[in-house]
Amino acid sequence: MLSKISSRSLQYVFAYLFVLVSLYPIVLMVSSSLKTNAEIFTNPLSLPGSFHFDTYRKLWEAVPFADFLINSAVVSVTSVVLIAVSSSMAAFYLARFSYRWTGWLYFFFVMGLMIPVKLGIVPLFLLMKKLGLLNSLWSLILIYTASGIPISVFILTGFFRTLPVELEEAARIDGCNHFQVFWKVLLPLIRPALGTVVIINFIHAWNDFFFPLIFIQKDTLKTIPVGMMVLFGEYETDWSLLFAGLTLSALPMIVVFLLASRQFMEGLTAGAVK
Amino acid sequence: MDVSAPERQQGKSRGKAKARWLLHLFPLPALIIYALFVVYPIISAFTYSMYEWNGIARGAFVGIKNFLTLFQVEPFNKMFWNAFGHNVIYFVVEMVVQNGIAFALAYVIYRKIRGAGFLKIAYFMPRLLSVIIVGFLWKLILNPNYGALNTFLGKLGLEEWAKPWLGEPDTALLAIILVNCWFGIGFAVLIFLAGLQSIPEELIEAARLDGASGVTLLVKIILPLVMPSITIMTVFTFIQAFEAFELIYAMQGSMGEPFYSTDTLAVYFYRLAFSSSGGAGDVSIGLGSALAVVLFVIVASVSAVSLRLMRKREVQH
Numbered sequence: 001m002l003s004k005i006s007s008r009s010l011q012y013v014f015a016y017l018f019v020l021v022s023l024y025p026i027v028l029m030v031s032s033s034l035k036t037n038a039e040i041f042t043n044p045l046s047l048p049g050s051f052h053f054d055t056y057r058k059l060w061e062a063v064p065f066a067d068f069l070i071n072s073a074v075v076s077v078t079s080v081v082l083i084a085v086s087s088s089m090a091a092f093y094l095a096r097f098s099y100r101w102t103g104w105l106y107f108f109f110v111m112g113l114m115i116p117v118k119l120g121i122v123p124l125f126l127l128m129k130k131l132g133l134l135n136s137l138w139s140l141i142l143i144y145t146a147s148g149i150p151i152s153v154f155i156l157t158g159f160f161r162t163l164p165v166e167l168e169e170a171a172r173i174d175g176c177n178h179f180q181v182f183w184k185v186l187l188p189l190i191r192p193a194l195g196t197v198v199i200i201n202f203i204h205a206w207n208d209f210f211f212p213l214i215f216i217q218k219d220t221l222k223t224i225p226v227g228m229m230v231l232f233g234e235y236e237t238d239w240s241l242l243f244a245g246l247t248l249s250a251l252p253m254i255v256v257f258l259l260a261s262r263q264f265m266e267g268l269t270a271g272a273v274k
Numbered sequence: 275m276d277v278s279a280p281e282r283q284q285g286k287s288r289g290k291a292k293a294r295w296l297l298h299l300f301p302l303p304a305l306i307i308y309a310l311f312v313v314y315p316i317i318s319a320f321t322y323s324m325y326e327w328n329g330i331a332r333g334a335f336v337g338i339k340n341f342l343t344l345f346q347v348e349p350f351n352k353m354f355w356n357a358f359g360h361n362v363i364y365f366v367v368e369m370v371v372q373n374g375i376a377f378a379l380a381y382v383i384y385r386k387i388r389g390a391g392f393l394k395i396a397y398f399m400p401r402l403l404s405v406i407i408v409g410f411l412w413k414l415i416l417n418p419n420y421g422a423l424n425t426f427l428g429k430l431g432l433e434e435w436a437k438p439w440l441g442e443p444d445t446a447l448l449a450i451i452l453v454n455c456w457f458g459i460g461f462a463v464l465i466f467l468a469g470l471q472s473i474p475e476e477l478i479e480a481a482r483l484d485g486a487s488g489v490t491l492l493v494k495i496i497l498p499l500v501m502p503s504i505t506i507m508t509v510f511t512f513i514q515a516f517e518a519f520e521l522i523y524a525m526q527g528s529m530g531e532p533f534y535s536t537d538t539l540a541v542y543f544y545r546l547a548f549s550s551s552g553g554a555g556d557v558s559i560g561l562g563s564a565l566a567v568v569l570f571v572i573v574a575s576v577s578a579v580s581l582r583l584m585r586k587r588e589v590q591h
Contacts, residue, residue: 018379022400150308
């Protein structure tokens with residue numbers, strides 16, 4: 001009995017100590033952004049003595065953060081919408097009709113789960129150059145859409161298969177064509193799976209910096225992660241500014257997460273375990 | 275699940291032959307975008323690897339020459355094996371540290387703990403940051419002069435442990451991998467937890483009634499049943515380890531500093547394909563593409579094989 005209790009409390013200690021490991025660096029990032037440089041250097045671990053929001057004003061002048069934010073939002077939202085529309089249409093076709101080629105087509109899409117798109121970067125670069133899309137947000141939107149399609153088709157096809165066919169048949173008898181069945185009957189039903197698809201792809205598009213690093217040179221077209229790299233080249237000694245930059249870049253995602261954390265975490269694992 | 279459904283549907287729609295061709299338009303948008311921006315570039319990388327490249331213009335067909343250069347000519351072969359070794363270390367440390375701790379945390383949550391919802395959110399927080407933010411943040415924390423880690427060690431009276439973590443070849447790679455573990459643990463916890471929670475309650479009860487408890491229960495009953503999520507996580511970790519680029523680029527640049535001690539195949543690939551410091555004297559699209567092909571074959575074959583093995587094991591259950 002005694003050993004049972006102590007092993008239980010050990011579990012609590014372990015689980016809650018690890019909260020410190022996970023959160024402390026993030027707390028440090030936020031609190032350092034409110035300190036002066038002198039305070040960071042003499043007392044890096046403590047909470048700020050007084051709050052210095054000046055740094056944020058300075059940051060706003062140093063980098064076009066509003067531009068970065070808009071670019072990130074445009075790229076992420078557009079890719080996610082394109083993924084949701086195109087993948088759900090494909091998944092509907094793959095789950096509901098069987099022709100000779102549907103099996104192959106499904107395999108062709110799902111194969112993409114194992115393709116590291118990064119490795120095609122050289123041909124992609126030349127392709128984008130040919131299409132005139134270097135230094136255009138469209139290069140990012142198209143790549144995030146394309147690379148998000150395999151996992152999305154995979155999740156949505158699986159989900160479509162679990163829906164009863166009777167609903168569609170009833171709609172067809174009422175005179176709906178394929179498009180109307182898809183749009184009016186099925187899309188509302190697959191909302192939970194669409195939520196998962198939206199979340200997975202949104203995190204990816206919002207946080208990625210590999211593709212913008214290579215495709216976007218113009219400052220005003222940079223997304224947040226790449227835009228913030230500028231700070232680290234130019235303000236190496238101004239630590240409070242660096243921490244403010246990091247905090248500001250992390251903030252939008254953290255806010256979105258805290259608003260929808262449940263959906264977020266369920267969504268993330270839904271595809272992996274089923 | 276309903277096998278007869280598609281046929282029934284086709285029968286129904288036969289009457290409306292006019293609208294039927296429209297049906298085949300449904301998969302087209304996804305197919306076109308995916309084929310153009312994922313499949314085509316990867317296939318092109320295969321062909322590019324067999325040509326000589328002068329700067330950014332394609333030269334003559336050279337067959338497997340680029341591959342031979344990669345594996346037989348100095349400094350390319352040394353760079354390759356050095357980076358490959360780091361990828362292997364990356365994978366092993368992630369498996370042990372990240373997935374080991376994550377499984378323990380998931381198990382504690384699974385065995386009922388107060389504040390489980392909060393714990394999951396807290397562990398997951400780092401995963402929300404862009405890898406580049408994670409890299410820069412930890413670069414500041416690990417800074418030898420003003421960084422929080424060395425100060426912290428000083429406060430504990432462990433000054434002699436303080437080090438320029440990212441500046442010494444012995445510690446730099448490990449430091450980066452541990453940062454990656456910090457970043458990835460929350461996601462691994464969720465995957466393991468989802469696996470644990472999918473175990474039927476009755477099985478555990480039955481085992482308990484038979485007298486199994488603690489370690490026996492974990493090793494004999496639970497571990498075999500969560501094998502699918504362990505396999506998934508292993509494949510994820512493998513792919514991630516062999517594609518490791520962003521974090522290293524953020525913390526140590528494209529040369530894998532110090533002295534290539536943090537170089538990985540993807541960093542080396544970036545150097546060959548996009549900067550003139552790859553050892554070829556110039557951007558080398560041929561060699562870069564050859565390396566991409568090798569990396570692709572490693573990642574795709576290992577993940578295909580392990581997913582296949584997993585499916586087989588599932589059938590045996």
